[in-house]
Amino acid sequence: MHLNEQTITQLAPLLQARKLSSVELTRSVLERIRALEPRVRAYLSVMETQALHMAEEADRRFKRGENVTPLTGIPVALKDNLCTQGWPTTCASKILQNFVPPYDATVVARLKDAGAVFVGKTNLDEFAMGSSTENSAFQVTANPWDLERVPGGSSGGSAAAVAADECIAALGSDTGGSIRQPAGFCGVVGLKPTYGRVSRYGLVAFASSLDQIGPFGKTVADCALVMNCIAGRDPADSTSASVAVPDYASALRADVKGLRIGVPKEYFVEGLSREVETAVRGAVARLAELGAEAVEISLPHTPYAVATYYLCAPAEASSNLARYDGVHYGYRAADQDNIIDMYTRTRHDGFGTEVKRRIMLGTYALSAGYYDAYYLKALKVRTLIKRDFEQAFELCDVIATPTSPTPAFRAGEKTGDPIQMYLSDIFTISANLAGIPAISLPCGFAQNGGHPLPIGLQLIAPVFREDTLFRVAHTYEQATDFHKKKPTL
Amino acid sequence: MELEPVIGFEVHSELKTKTKVFCGCKNAFGDPPNTNVCPVCLGMPGVLPVLNRRAFELALRTAIALHCEISERTTFDRKNYYYPDLPKNYQISQQYAVLGRRGYLEIEINGQTRRVGINNVHLEEDAGKNVHPETAGARYSLVDLNRAGVPLLEIVSEPDIRSRDEAEAYMHGLRSLLQYCDASDCKMQEGSLRYELNISMRRPGDPLPDYRVEVKNLASMKSVLRALDYEIRRQTRLLEEGRKPARETALWDDAAGETRTMRSKEGAQDYRYFPEPDLVEVHIDRAWMERARAELPELQHQRCKRFVEQLGLPEYDARILTQSRPLADYFEAAVRLHNNPKAISNWIMTELLRVLGEEVEPDDLKVRPSHLARLVGMIDSGAISGKIAKQVFPDMLETGRMPDEIVREKGLVQISDTSALESVVAEVIAENPDVAEDYRAGKDKALGRLVGQAMKKTRGQANPQLLNELLRKTLRGE
Numbered sequence A: 001m002h003l004n005e006q007t008i009t010q011l012a013p014l015l016q017a018r019k020l021s022s023v024e025l026t027r028s029v030l031e032r033i034r035a036l037e038p039r040v041r042a043y044l045s046v047m048e049t050q051a052l053h054m055a056e057e058a059d060r061r062f063k064r065g066e067n068v069t070p071l072t073g074i075p076v077a078l079k080d081n082l083c084t085q086g087w088p089t090t091c092a093s094k095i096l097q098n099f100v101p102p103y104d105a106t107v108v109a110r111l112k113d114a115g116a117v118f119v120g121k122t123n124l125d126e127f128a129m130g131s132s133t134e135n136s137a138f139q140v141t142a143n144p145w146d147l148e149r150v151p152g153g154s155s156g157g158s159a160a161a162v163a164a165d166e167c168i169a170a171l172g173s174d175t176g177g178s179i180r181q182p183a184g185f186c187g188v189v190g191l192k193p194t195y196g197r198v199s200r201y202g203l204v205a206f207a208s209s210l211d212q213i214g215p216f217g218k219t220v221a222d223c224a225l226v227m228n229c230i231a232g233r234d235p236a237d238s239t240s241a242s243v244a245v246p247d248y249a250s251a252l253r254a255d256v257k258g259l260r261i262g263v264p265k266e267y268f269v270e271g272l273s274r275e276v277e278t279a280v281r282g283a284v285a286r287l288a289e290l291g292a293e294a295v296e297i298s299l300p301h302t303p304y305a306v307a308t309y310y311l312c313a314p315a316e317a318s319s320n321l322a323r324y325d326g327v328h329y330g331y332r333a334a335d336q337d338n339i340i341d342m343y344t345r346t347r348h349d350g351f352g353t354e355v356k357r358r359i360m361l362g363t364y365a366l367s368a369g370y371y372d373a374y375y376l377k378a379l380k381v382r383t384l385i386k387r388d389f390e391q392a393f394e395l396c397d398v399i400a401t402p403t404s405p406t407p408a409f410r411a412g413e414k415t416g417d418p419i420q421m422y423l424s425d426i427f428t429i430s431a432n433l434a435g436i437p438a439i440s441l442p443c444g445f446a447q448n449g450g451h452p453l454p455i456g457l458q459l460i461a462p463v464f465r466e467d468t469l470f471r472v473a474h475t476y477e478q479a480t481d482f483h484k485k486k487p488t489l
Numbered sequence B: 001m002e003l004e005p006v007i008g009f010e011v012h013s014e015l016k017t018k019t020k021v022f023c024g025c026k027n028a029f030g031d032p033p034n035t036n037v038c039p040v041c042l043g044m045p046g047v048l049p050v051l052n053r054r055a056f057e058l059a060l061r062t063a064i065a066l067h068c069e070i071s072e073r074t075t076f077d078r079k080n081y082y083y084p085d086l087p088k089n090y091q092i093s094q095q096y097a098v099l100g101r102r103g104y105l106e107i108e109i110n111g112q113t114r115r116v117g118i119n120n121v122h123l124e125e126d127a128g129k130n131v132h133p134e135t136a137g138a139r140y141s142l143v144d145l146n147r148a149g150v151p152l153l154e155i156v157s158e159p160d161i162r163s164r165d166e167a168e169a170y171m172h173g174l175r176s177l178l179q180y181c182d183a184s185d186c187k188m189q190e191g192s193l194r195y196e197l198n199i200s201m202r203r204p205g206d207p208l209p210d211y212r213v214e215v216k217n218l219a220s221m222k223s224v225l226r227a228l229d230y231e232i233r234r235q236t237r238l239l240e241e242g243r244k245p246a247r248e249t250a251l252w253d254d255a256a257g258e259t260r261t262m263r264s265k266e267g268a269q270d271y272r273y274f275p276e277p278d279l280v281e282v283h284i285d286r287a288w289m290e291r292a293r294a295e296l297p298e299l300q301h302q303r304c305k306r307f308v309e310q311l312g313l314p315e316y317d318a319r320i321l322t323q324s325r326p327l328a329d330y331f332e333a334a335v336r337l338h339n340n341p342k343a344i345s346n347w348i349m350t351e352l353l354r355v356l357g358e359e360v361e362p363d364d365l366k367v368r369p370s371h372l373a374r375l376v377g378m379i380d381s382g383a384i385s386g387k388i389a390k391q392v393f394p395d396m397l398e399t400g401r402m403p404d405e406i407v408r409e410k411g412l413v414q415i416s417d418t419s420a421l422e423s424v425v426a427e428v429i430a431e432n433p434d435v436a437e438d439y440r441a442g443k444d445k446a447l448g449r450l451v452g453q454a455m456k457k458t459r460g461q462a463n464p465q466l467l468n469e470l471l472r473k474t475l476r477g478e
Ligand SMILES: [Zn+2]
Pocket: B020, B023, B024, B025, B036, B037, B038, B039, B040, B041, B042, B149
């Protein structure tokens, strides 16, 4: 097995025992990137020189035996909406094409402190708005399992990079499923933590009350190790929680005895692919064999989740994206006659179609006369959805659902129909609205000629119970081989 | 047609904190452009605000001093509008669960106390400043963001004010209250206190008019009053002609002495307020509330009472001295150094109030409380006479030198040395034998003429009491 194909769990002991250097490991990742990027296009920028410098620094840490963590020397990819000091952070938008932040996102700073190696910034739907990474202003990323298909989105670049072994682990952000859906499509593990578990400082905001940063890994254990590094209170983010962070690695027990797995009937409805349903039901059965108890539950407000999300998220986005006006930084249209002209042309040329659509949706939802009917009503439904989960968690410890209704779809298949695109997040949106943690992990494959497509199992837990997710997901992973299968590239 | 004005105020006051309201940048006036800035107040991508607790406490204190009902859970909202001096293109403010509501400010009009209702008090962030080049045809403007993110307290009154005098009393009263709360410098010339006016006219007893004119760009209290006079005249004329003034927002043009329409009702902006998702609600629990009440500084009426009861000042003096906190502080600082409250009060009221005003604060004076205390001390010890003190004072005002120094330099020290005065007394009696005789014959007034002569000889430096005493003794042959 090539170095770049391995996991943190496998690599960390080798690095620490100095049987392997971070420079060697980083080189193998960079080689893989060079070989595959023409086809996969997961990265918007590769930090080759910087990565090798960071690797050398990691090797010095091993040599001195100081500040060594499980992430020291591990090549990691960052979604390009996470601010990196001195390195472009574009959000895959023309409007931030040349923006270089003078600061690191808190998660980036934490990874740096841990000695992780940054190999590059990954592609995304512009400002994380989309479900296929096709809304990037710069490139379309391919699904490593079938290059004709999308990797999902918005963190499609990070998911594809992990799936194609173009990095060991990656960070993404999840506002309505943007980590879990691409993790499912690409056959890797992706976690959206509890809202407030990970600092949002330096994550370019899409919808502030829904955004969370989370890890992509090749295994559940790798995600737990990354979470150990990035989770926790940050004074720079008022919404980050002061709740103590447990050691997630110690939650990785292969044991689900006595745990109740809730299966919401509202998630197994029309539009759900037969193969996905079979795989997910199979996963629940497997967990039952392993000692868990499957119980049917109800989340009655599920049908309203997508509509609620498409009021809340665009409303916040319309305000969050107002700052990109050409005045202070970023793209500015040339030859303006006056300030209004400058604003209009900068934003007209700088934003892509989907971003403009959501800005308009959100502006409308917040406008005088519509605020009560749309935004406020959406907030109320959001509360009801949250309550659904609270009630459900009285009957179960974790909820199991499909991550998305279908496996990865073809590039271009849904770009003309925003509603169809929005519905690909139908199972992931509720966890963001409720602020609860959810993970996606491989649970099977759909037939697709010579290119089988991964199917994702989503597990959802109560607030701050990432440990429960890790426990159940790890147990399932240990009992199955889906995560071991690699795409043929 | 008998009409009365219906006036309300929106007052913005920058809070006196070391740092800005949502970041750690310095809150300072007059620094070089864009030096007190960071990614947060520059509104860069991905940054987040963190509430400055000190700013919040000053806002809370002011809301309590204004007798507001305090929201137990207060939240922030975003006010969305595009302007180059507003880097995020939204202002973090409060709209739905504001800090304080339904308060009042007491003002005094013709010896009677009136309450002006306070609709709400809320905390927000200030914007930066656009700087337009003076070069003709320049195709650019500059932005200075030093002020962006400075904590701003907005105090919105009810339309309870009914005259120019009440408006003036309200402005003075609010300014004084903000100073007593130690919440703001209230320097209008630096923009730390800004008034906006809304005004309409009605027949007394009628319901509130269905229009109102908001006036912005008022740089001083004087401008506010001029704008008020102008609008009262303009609206009265329109109404008398049977026309209704338009509902609009207007800018005051101080040079032209008139208001100009900025936008009409149709052009009213929709700020699309919604809850700020980047900040959490502030929960003011009972303990915090009690602490805030306990820590409320002494307010004007309390201080006035104390000046009367403890320092023995006449009510009139105490009132005037406590009208502004800096003046009251100035007075008390001087009294602490020399315990003669009434004399110090007299000096402040006769000599200092002449030079103080909207532009000149006690802090700006070169004569510090220590100087004034020393001056009164010298009079009280007999080192100089009150007359000499009056001669010395203009010099002190101008140069900020200690009175001792000026007295010494000008040779104005009072002659309190008996032997030095004895010879003068002998000379004066010898030179005015008939006046001396008149005194001996029982004409007490004659003594005054002799004192005058002696003063002349000593160029006014003789200690008057001592001189009197010596003359009397010598004439009586004691
Ligand atoms: Zn700042």
